[in-house]
Amino acid sequence: MAPQEVFHAAGGQEQQERAAREVRQRAILRVAVPVPLRRLFDYLPPAGMTSEDCRPGQRFWVPFGKRSLVAVLVDVVDDSPFDELKPALERIDSHPVFDQRSRQFLQWAADYYQAPAGELYAAALPVALRKGKPADYWAEQWLELTTEGKGLPETALARAKKQQALLQLLLSCGRQSRTALNARGLNSTVCKALIERGLARWVSGPTAPPPIENAEPKPAPDLNDEQQQAIDAIRFGSFSASLLEGTTGSGKTEVYLRLMERALREGKQALLLVPEIGLTPQTLRRIAARFPDFRIAALHSGLADGERARAWLSAASGVADIVIGTRSAIFTPLPRLGVILVDEEHDGSFKQQDGVRYSARDLSVVLAKRAGVPVMLGSATPSLESLHNALSGRYQHLHLRHRAGNARPPQISLVPTLHQQLQEGFAPQVLRHIGETLGRGEQVLVFINRRGYAPALTCDDCGWLADCPHCSSKLTLHRRQRHLRCHHCDYRMREVHSCPQCHSRNLNALGAGTERSEDFLAHTFNQFPVIRVDRDTTSSKQALDRLLEPARNGEPCLLLGTQMLAKGHHLPRVTLVVIQDADGGLFSADFRAPERMGQLLEQVAGRAGRGDLAGHVLLQSRYPEHPMLQLLLNKGYGAFARQLLEERALTQLPPIRAMALVRAECEEARWAEEFLTNARHYLEALAPPSPQLQYLGPVPALLERKSGRFRFYLQITAEKRGLLQQMLARFCAWAEGNKNRRLRWAVDMDAQELS
Ligand SMILES: Nc1ncnc2c1ncn2[C@@H]1O[C@H](COP(=O)(O)OP(=O)(O)OP(=O)(O)O)[C@@H](O)[C@H]1O
């Protein structure tokens, strides 16, 4: 070959390459950055990288103003409306951490909740990954069988017991992570023995979830007819949404477990969403005991950052078979998703109340639809939203009307408290019942809605009241910690023994919280342990587990606490439940208050008589004749909720109509109010009020001042959700131009709280 020709050939190739490089260099990374702006940002690939090194779903460090931020690559495009793009600083992940379905789902959620996509990606990531820790950091060593190993019969190593157990495990469950093997007591010596025989080898692979303490495997009970019908109604492999309306203790969890099992058998992942206080070690043990051979990732706030990242990555890489988590788990990418289950779907904790105000319950239905899998929402006290969807035929409506096993529904009685001689808030016959129950060797649960010693401290001489200096609320006296504390902003001051205003020593603690009732009950029933369960005694899920230990052992005891005791606990020796004040939701300004009251009362009452012994519930009320209480008591939550739905139809409130709030808060009340007045004008110009579209406000929030800021909202109810969406999208673009840095505003789609 002539040298000349070689030169020419090379020249042609070089030109082509240069041209290709230029095209590639024009490739632009469109990323989601965690800032409160509803748009994506464009960057060039990091130095030394081409667009081929960059795949959507990977994280990058990008320069943003003077900071560096962790951004997620959403798209690679070849044109940008901006010139002078900066290069991204560094690629963090060699593989995408968000798959395509989860990216599209996150974008959908960002659009629906009017949220910046970057903030949503940040919310989806566990903290360690949000901070930019590389995913590869948690890569795991896996032991897998070689071809020789796979060819052996299960009994091949019968003479070496541990090796035999390891071989069997690898044969039946596939490769195992080092952590999982250690958790089973199969240490490196055993592994080494198999490796030396040429039967297994270590390979490096994706993250595995941290092991869960296993309880003794327990055989599954035989299903009753209703449970069987509920399970048979679910078809796998296509989308369906169902509401499982099942009375307390009816075995809903058993239904979830069976549906999980079906997904697992088909090689799919199961996602179980639980309320914040529902994700207890007890729940995890119950599931781990049922599925000892599957990998379970638990995503909850009790985990250290690293553990949580491991659990998340094991789910996102498809390694974890079962994913159990609280609200934010809905954003975990699940490449093999097969079924979604939402336990206690009515629970308020599924709705995020700040930042991106999403509802994980509602999103679970959206995700199921996009993934083509069934979703089941379960509750003894369904939300009016889900009930409405079920009654109107949009969801399949499934029922469990009876308690599982031998348990019978509890008997409920009202105890009038007006004109009664109460002792520390308890009627004499209630105290008598408590004594008798404990005397029989059974357990009692007393529900009190307030933490602390007393919800208010006042001076009997001059009328001084301990107020929070930053909120429109009173300070709660916490006698154990000797301070007064605001439950809204956590402001604290030392307990005072004389009035700061008139120096009188006649201070009076008004009303009773859990601390005060604990003192009284422990004194009155001093032969029995009194266990107080509230946020002050249970700093962690483990602490709650430990506190409840004596109750689980079945000794006679008195449990006393807040909401924490209301949900999810299965304590078969509790035969008496006392609700100290049933009237909480009767006269509130929040239209959802009666619904919440009904749910709470039914759930608390549902803790009684869950075993073989009959249960009894005593409800103390000042208004025992109130029609709502009567309805709840005589006909149960189902009838109560259906009546509330009729009222919502008359008043044209959710779930009959879609509702969004535009919220604003500011140290200067008038600025917040003015912003919302302008917001209303802007929105009304887009879509004038009509019978189908109504505006209310600006009005002060139920808690008007919090942490020094005045809070207002503008309420919009609409017949058509789509119209509301469009208006709010336009509104956000307008409001982002707001230059007042001291004013905070937010859109709260499907708002749950008016507080
Ligand atoms: N088919 C069955 N036969 C016998 N026992 C059962 C059956 N199904 C469930 N159980 C038992 O009944 C008890 C209550 O069941 P589970 O906790 O599943 O109810 P639940 O509806 O989820 O309760 P809640 O919503 O009130 O917390 C558990 O001890 C469970 O093991």
Ligand SMILES: [Zn+2]
């Ligand atoms: Zn406060």
